[in-house]
Amino acid sequence: MTYKELQDAVADKVKDTSSFITAMIPNVINEAIQQIVDEVPMPSLKRVGTVSTVVSQEWVNIKSTIPSFSGRVLYVGTSNGQIPIADGGLEQLLSSYTTLIATGDVEVVAIEGDVLWYYKTPAAATSITLVYYASPTVLISDGDVPSDLPEMLHRDLIVNKASAIIFDHIEEGIEGNKVGMASCLAQYKTAEMQLRSWLYKRRSSVTRSCWDA
Numbered sequence: 001m002t003y004k005e006l007q008d009a010v011a012d013k014v015k016d017t018s019s020f021i022t023a024m025i026p027n028v029i030n031e032a033i034q035q036i037v038d039e040v041p042m043p044s045l046k047r048v049g050t051v052s053t054v055v056s057q058e059w060v061n062i063k064s065t066i067p068s069f070s071g072r073v074l075y076v077g078t079s080n081g082q083i084p085i086a087d088g089g090l091e092q093l094l095s096s097y098t099t100l101i102a103t104g105d106v107e108v109v110a111i112e113g114d115v116l117w118y119y120k121t122p123a124a125a126t127s128i129t130l131v132y133y134a135s136p137t138v139l140i141s142d143g144d145v146p147s148d149l150p151e152m153l154h155r156d157l158i159v160n161k162a163s164a165i166i167f168d169h170i171e172e173g174i175e176g177n178k179v180g181m182a183s184c185l186a187q188y189k190t191a192e193m194q195l196r197s198w199l200y201k202r203r204s205s206v207t208r209s210c211w212d213a
Helices: 003-014 019-039 089-097 151-170 179-201
Strands: 046-052 059-061 069-078 108-112 115-119 127-134
Touching: 003 019, 003 151, 019 151, 019 179, 069 108, 089 108, 089 115, 115 127, 151 179
Parallel strands: none
Antiparallel strands: 046 127, 059 115, 069 127, 108 115
16 A cells, blocks of 8 residues: 555544644554564564774764664674673663773673663774664655555554554543554454464574574
8 A cells, every 4th residue: 555545544444534633644654664563573674784883982873874773683793703682781781791991892782772882892993783673664755655564464554553543642531441442453453463474474484593583
């Protein structure tokens, strides 16, 4: 479905023609796509990129050189091999090493938002390779089509997810269950299972590795 078709489908589903809701729809569709790929990581969004350490600085902003970075990393390494990632982020790194002020080859990294923290700090700028998930391309023009989700599931996935977000606003403050939102989420969850099945059938191997997530 095109961006325009998605907007029309969401408008038809929520049936609220107020200017506030109508104005929300374009942005909410992009928000819905981002939420979907966060919940079901898509192989087509896996990328390889590099950042460089900064002399006398224990961190680097990944988006300074990888603007498509979504915040999710599968692998970090240098020419010397893979570098462990502290699952607990910077707090875990600091609890293990108590200080970041040490010079030498990078031994461990932590991801905090868009920032890559590293211990130790190389004396010279060092290239670090990342395998990461990119953010999906933002839909802008009416003819744009979401490229990272199977077209056969566009309506069930994107329209239902976007409609659920909008119904959450429409039904805010009502007593009892948010019926519209719940209905859309239930339909979305069915489509999400179909998406997971679609992905599973296209895996070349069920053996797990750093490329699986």
